[in-house]
Amino acid sequence: MEPTTEINPVVRKIEEMAKAIYAGILAALMTLGGILVGDATWDDITSGQWTAVAVAALLGLGGTWAIPNRPPAAAAPPTPTQLPTR
Numbered sequence: 001m002e003p004t005t006e007i008n009p010v011v012r013k014i015e016e017m018a019k020a021i022y023a024g025i026l027a028a029l030m031t032l033g034g035i036l037v038g039d040a041t042w043d044d045i046t047s048g049q050w051t052a053v054a055v056a057a058l059l060g061l062g063g064t065w066a067i068p069n070r071p072p073a074a075a076a077p078p079t080p081t082q083l084p085t086r
Contacts, residue, residue, distance in 0.1 A: 020065035024061030027061075028057035
């Protein structure tokens with residue numbers, strides 16, 4: 001009897017979403033970094049700026065999630081040096 005290597009469905013879903021989650025967190029942190037320049041503190045952030053952080057996070061997450069990954073079997077197009085010669 002061969003051992004099974006099935007992946008838990010929850011772990012599989014997290015693996016599929018990892019790139020999108022990372023992109024959403026990175027977009028939010030980059031927006032916060034732009035807001036907190038100079039002498040700005042956490043208390044200086046307005047509700048409009050928090051909204052901008054949330055929108056950036058959602059766009060980063062949703063935009064990355066919506067773009068499908070290239071299947072692993074798909075190869076890149078050949079470069080001119082890889083083209084067959086006659």
